[in-house]
Amino acid sequence: MFVSDCLSVNEAGHLTIGSADTVELARTYGTPLYVFDEGTIRDTLRQYKGSIDRYYGGKGLVAYASKAFACKEIYRIVESEGCGIDVVSRGELYTALSVGFPVEKIFYHGNNKTVEELTYAIEHNVGRIVVDNLTELERISAIAISQNKVVPILLRIKPGIDAHTHNFVRTGQIDSKFGFALETGEALDAVRYALTHPGVALKGIHCHIGSQIFEIDPFECAAEVMIGFMAAVRDETGLILTELNLGGGFGIKYVPENDPVPYQDYMEKVSGMVHTTCRKYGLETPFIAIEPGRSVVGSAGITLYTVGGVKVIPNIRTYVSVDGGMTDNPRYILYQSQYEAVLANRAADPKDSVITLAGRCCESGDLVGEGMPIQSPKVDDIIAVLATGAYNYSMASNYNRVPRPAAVMVRDGQAREIIRRESMEDLVRNDL
Template sequence: MNMLNDNLQVNKTGHLTIGGVDTVELAEEFGTPLYVMDESKIRQVCQMYKRSIDKCYGGNGLPLFASKAFCCKEICRIMKEEGMGLDVVSGGELYTAMQAEFPAALIQFHGNNKTQEEISYALTCGVGHFVVDNLTELRLLNQTAGKMQRKANILLRIKPGIDAHTHQFIRTGQIDSKFGFALETGEAMEAVKAAVQAENLLLTGVHCHIGSQIFEVQPFVLAAKVMLGFMRDVKAETGLELQELNLGGGFGIKYVETDQPVPYDQYMEQVSEAVHTCCREYELTPPKIYMEPGRSIVGEAGLTLYKVGAVKTIPDIRTYVSVDGGMTDNPRYILYQSAYEAVVANKVDQPADFEVTIAGRCCESGDLIQEDARIQQCTPGDILAVLSTGAYNYSMASNYNRVPRPAVVFVRDGKARLAVRRETYADLVHNDI
C-alpha cells in the first residue's frame, strides 16, 4: 500500500515501520503515547538545505533550524553534526542548545518580548545575532550590552506585508502582526537609524518571516524582492550596505494525502534567482542568506503512537475511538483544526474503511485529534499511529489534567534509542511546595 511519507513502510506482519523499526514493537518497549522521530529523514532534509545554499548562493549562507518546532538536546546535537545553525525564541531553547554544546556563534535569538534576563543570558553565551523586534527591545539590548561591555550583532525583523495564504494564527508577515517593524509606516527605517546610532549594537542585516505551512513559491519570491528593495533604500538613505538577509521559513509539509508541498530545493532555486536579479538591479553586494526551516525538517520525520481504549458508536451520529493521549501531546487540532492522517499500526495492511473521530483522554469535549478520519477497523488494545507529528507536538505538549508528557524515541537504521524520558507522576509535583 502507498504510505503518506517515504520513510514509512509496511512489514511482512502487516505492521507500520519507521526508520526500519516496527512501531508496534516500539509501543511495547517504550509505552504509549510515544513520539517517534526518524533521524535519517531529519539528516537528509538538513543536507538538502545545505546543498541548496551551496548551489544557489555559492555557500554564502546558512540554514538555521527553527528549534521551536522541536527542541531537545538530541535534536541540537544532530543539528550541530549536520553543520546547521539554530534559531531560538526563548531563554529555555537557548539553554537547551547550550547544554547540548551547540556553538553559540551559530545561534540567532528571536522573540517579540525578550526579557532582561534572557538578553543578559544570551549576551553571556555569545549568541551570533539578536533578531530585534521593536524599539523597546533595541534600547534594552543596547543598554544591557553596554553594561556588560559587549557588542551585539543584530538583524531587524521587518514585516514585508506579504499575504502567505495560510491560517490567520500563523501568518506573521502582514502589517497587523505582533512581530516586527512595518515598512508602510516608516517604522522600519526609523529602527535602522536608531540601530546605527546605538553604541553597543552592530546592525548587520534584516529578517522577515511571512508565515507557516505555505505551499506556494511566489510569496517567498515576493518577500525576497521586498526585503532587497528595503536594503537598497537603507543604503540610499543612510549609506549603510547591509550584509545579511534572513528570509525566514514556513515551507509546507505533507500532513494528508491532498497536501502537495513544493520540493524545498525548488523554493530555494526560485528565491535565489530573485535575490541575484535584485542585487544586480539595485547595485547591492549579494548578502549572506539565512533561512529558518523548522517544520520541514522534523514534521514528516515524526509520528505519535497511542493505544486504543474505548470504541464508542453513537448510532447514526459517529464512532469515537479514544486513545491514551490527546490535546496534552497534540494541541494542534483544538487550536487550528489541523488535518492529520492516522493508521492502525498493527493492521496497516488492511482496508481503511472505518470512519471515526479520534478522541483524546482529557476532560474537554474539544479534545480531539481528528474528526471523520478513515482508519482500519480497530478494537481496544490496538496501536494507533498519527503521522507527520514531528513538529509542534512535543514542543507544545502540556500537563493539562496532570497528564505526564510522553517519551521521545529516535530511530535510525532499524534501531531505536530513547532521547527524552517519559514524565512520571513524581515529575508533576517536583516543583510543588
C-alpha cells in the same frame, strides 16, 4: 502510500518507521510515544544545506527553527550536519548550550524578550539577536554597554506579504505582533534608531511571512521586498547591510491532498529573485539565512497511541478514544489541523472506517481529528498519527496532570530513547 517516505509496512502487516516496527516500539516504550526517523531529519537538513551551497555559493546558513521540536538530541544532530539554529526563549538557548552548540550559529528571536533573557544571550555571545521593537533595541544597547560588548543584531521586518495559510500562523503582514512595518516607515526609522545606539552593530534584516505555505510566489515576493529595503537603507543612511534572513514556513504533507513544493524548487526560485534584485539595485548578494523547522522534523515524526475505547453513536459518528490527545498534540484544538491515522498493527488492511479520534482529557474539544479514515479499530490496537514531528512535543502540556510522553529516535531500524517519559514524581517536583 503514506504521507512520509520513512514509513512502510513489514511482513507482519505492521507500520514501520525508519525500518523499525512501530508495534514493537509501543510494546517497548509504552504509549503515547513520539517516534522520529533520524535519516529523514538528516536528509532534509542536507537538502537545505546543499541548496545554500549550490545557489548562494555556500554564502549562507541553514538555521533549524527550534520551536518545532527542541531537545538535546535534535541539537546534536543539527550541529553534526553543519547547520545553525534559531531559538525563541532562554529555555531553548539553555538546552542548545548544554550540548555545546556553537553560539555563533544561533539566532535569538521573540517579540518580548525579557531583560533576563537578553542578558543571558549577550553573556553567552549569541551569534545574532533578531530585534523586534525599539524597547528591545534600547535594552540590548544598555546590556551590551554594561558588559563592554558590541552585539550583532538583525531587525525583524514585516514585508507585507499575504501568505495563504491559517490566520494564526501568518506573520508577515502589517497587522502582526512581530517586527517593524515597511508601509508606515517604521522599519527605516528603526534602522536610523539602531545607528544612534552604542553597543549594537546592525548587520542585516530578517523576515518570516508565515507557516505551512505551499506556494513559491510569497517567498519570492518577500525576497524582492527585503532586497529593495536593503537598497533603501543604503540610499537613505549609507549603511550597507550584509545579511538577509528569509525565515522559514515551508509546507509539509499532513494528509494525502496536501501538495508541498519540493524544497529545492523553493530555494532555486527564491535565490533567482535574490540575485536578480541585487543586480537591479547594485548590491552584493548578502549572506543568506533560512530557518526551516516544521519541514525538518514534521514528516520525520509520528505519535503512537493505544485504543482504550470505541463508542459508536448510530448515524452520528464513531469515537475512538486513545491514551493521549490535546496534552501531547494540541494542534487540532488550536488550528483544526488535519492528520492521517493508521492502525499500526494492521497497517496493510484497507481503511474501512471513518472515525473521530478522541483524547483522554476532560474537554469536549480534546480531539486529534474528525472524519479520519482508518482500519476498523478495537480496544488495545495501536494507532499511529502521522507527520507529528513538529509542534507536538514542543507544545505538550501537563493538563489534567497527564505526564508528557517519551520520545525515541530511530536510525536504520534501531531505536534509542531521547526524552524520558515523565513520572508522577515529575508532576509534583515543583509543588510546595
